[in-house]
Amino acid sequence: MKVVKFGGSSVANADQIHKITNIIESDPSRKVIVVSAPGKRYKEDTKITDLLINLGELIEQNQSSEDIYGQISDRFQSMIAELGLSGDVWSKIKDKIDGSIDLIKQGDKQGIDALKSCGEDGSALLVSAYLQHKGTPASYVNPKEAGIVVRDQPGGAIVLEESFEKLFELRSREETLVIPGFFGFTPEGKLVTFSRGGSDITGSIVAAGLKAELYENFTDVDSVYCVNPMIVENPKQLTSLTYREMRELSYAGFSVFHDEALIPAFKEKIPVCIKNTNNPSAPGTMIVAELPEREGHVVGIASDTGFLNLYVSKYLMNREIGFGRRLLQILEDEGVSFEHAPSGIDDMSVVLRENQLPKKKEEVVVQRIKDELKVDMVMIEREMAMIMIVGEGMNQTVGIASNAARAFREAGVNIEMINQGSSEVSMMFGVKSHNLSTAVQSLYKTFFESASITKDPVHRDF
Template sequence: MKVVKFGGSSVADAGQLQKVKNIVTSEDNRRVVVVSAPGKRYSGDQKVTDLLIKLGESIQHDQVDHEVYKMIVDRFQSMVDELNLPLNVLEEVRKRLEYSMEQVQKKEAKAIDSLKSCGEDGTALILSAYLRQEGYDSSYVNPKEAGILVRDEPGGALVLEESFDQLYRLRERREILVIPGFFGYTPEGTLVTFSRGGSDITGSIVAAGLQAELYENFTDVDSVYCVNPMYVDRPKELTSLTYREMRELSYAGFSVFHDEALIPAFKAKIPVCIKNTNNPSAPGTMITADLPDRDSHVVGIASDKGFLNLYVSKYLMNRELGFGRKLLQILEDEGVSFEHAPSGIDDMSVVLRDHQLPPEKEEVVVGRIKEELKVDTVIIERDMAMIMIVGEGMNQTIGIASQAACAFREADVNIEMINQGSSEVSMMFGVKTEGLADAVQSLYRTFFE
């Protein structure tokens, strides 16, 4: 059995859904399909999930944006019309949308989550109806029926272990099952969404629960590239990666996968293949638990903007018991999560996503650090970018850091911070955002040309 997941660009319109139908029905063992909400059809278009969020915000302000509502319904209606599906399919999509809108108006708990889930839900209803119309035995399966149980957590739902046993029972069904991604249900029956990009998480959960032979994730690229094509023209394609490499790359800016998406598949040791809906015959990129044979030790260069560095120094900090804990406790008290925390004898840096520390919160945090920790210096450095070189074989290779440092020197970009995790799968460098493109290009020349 294969579990097949299709991203937003793969289900953006009726033409794309026809491609999805052809891919799913081309192999008998593609029996479980997970779908995203319709994505952009062209540059400048809007994703349905973004429209649903706008609609929800307007309802919360007691001003229903009827234009946005019409845009959402029109997206689904165009699919139904072009695929010649019965009108009752559109009515079911509209009914679920309007029910969720009423929940938001009544200020019900998690009503916005319910509204946001309507994109994936609508896609699943339409695709399953289309498959039936084309003569295939197919059913829409709601995540509650499938058994996707979650715990509601700030920032997104987390799957509960009992989900996997319940999902396994779907193997008994013979038809093509279409499951909407992005959401699950608490044991009490409340709909909760995963974090953004969560349809990938659903696909991984379903593949793990069904103990699938393979989890195929269809997107709009032939494979994963070793670097962002925005910075390097025609970069090298990657035919294979390990789970750990893909997770590191996803975290640091690779847009193919949500950075939490592979965890269920990783735990169940389900291989994952990233393929292109628009070119399904391309081999794609295979992601596995074991390190494949390869010549290069560095497999990818990931990068992301929007960071800041909170730098703190205090003489004899290393002798002060609990200093690091107290500093991080202040951040926790103020609802700020951190990404990295490299430290020295008398100083410590805490790297945060820029949005975690808006100016009003920055004033409170800096004030508490000065008053409670009696530090010598507190500096906030914004406009930071992170660059990560990734590869399982790096820990067995001498000179990787030296090569990287030379690449930064050749790009004339100063390294503000270096951090290497104990896993030795990745090495991270902090630079000013203005030097990001030059640094990435120089690293690419060093490790891949």
């Protein structure tokens, strides 16, 4: 059995839905399908989920929402008409949208999550109905019926272990099952959504619960690239990655997956294949637990902007027991999560996402650090970018750090921070955001266009 997930671009319009049903029907082992909400049909288009969020906000503010509601309605009804389906499909989608709107108007906190989920729910109703229309036995399966049980954490649901046993029961069903992604239900029956990109999370959960032979994730690219193709022209495609490599790359800005999305499949050691809906015969990229020895040890370069560096300095900080804990406690007290915390004898940096520390909160945090920790200096450096080079076995490979440093030097980019720590698969560099593209291009040239670096099982140069 294969579990197959189709992203937003794969269900964006009637033509795409026709393509994915052909893909499903071409392989009898593709028995369980997870779908996203309809995505963009063209560059300037708006995703259905964004329209639904906008609709919910307008209703909460008692503002006119007819125009947005009409856009959502027209989008679904045009797909239904083009696919030759009956009006009953729209009636089911409309009932769920209207029911969610009623909850919002009643002040029910579940309303916004319920409305956000209507995009995925609508896609699943459409796809299952079209498969039936084409003569393929298929059923729409609501996440509650499927057994996806989650913790009550709106917009950030976490799956509960009991889900996996319940999901396994779906293996006894003979027809093709179509499940909407992005949401589950609490033990009390409350609908709760996952974080954005949550349909990938659903697909991974379903694959793990069913103990699938393979989890296929169809998107709009032939494979994962070793670097962002918006920064480097025609970059190398990756045919295979390990779970650890993919997770590091996803965290550091790869847009293929949310960094948490594949964890359930990884835990069950289920191989994942990323494929292209528009070119399904392409082999795609396989993500597996282990891979044989490679010639090159850097497999990808990921990057992302939107970071800041909180720099704290105090003489003999290293001798002050509990300093780091108290610094991080201040952040926790103020509801701020951190990403990395490299430190030295007299100083410590804490890397944060910029949205975690708006200006008003920054003033409070800085003042508390000064008052409670009696530091010599505290400084905030915004507009930072993080660049991560990733690959299994990097810690046993001579020259990784020195080659990376050379690449930055040749690009004329100053390294603001280095964080390698104990990781065997990644090394992270902080640079100013405006230097990101230049640095990434130079790193790509060094690691993917130059001679390969030799391996030494003993020596480490970083």
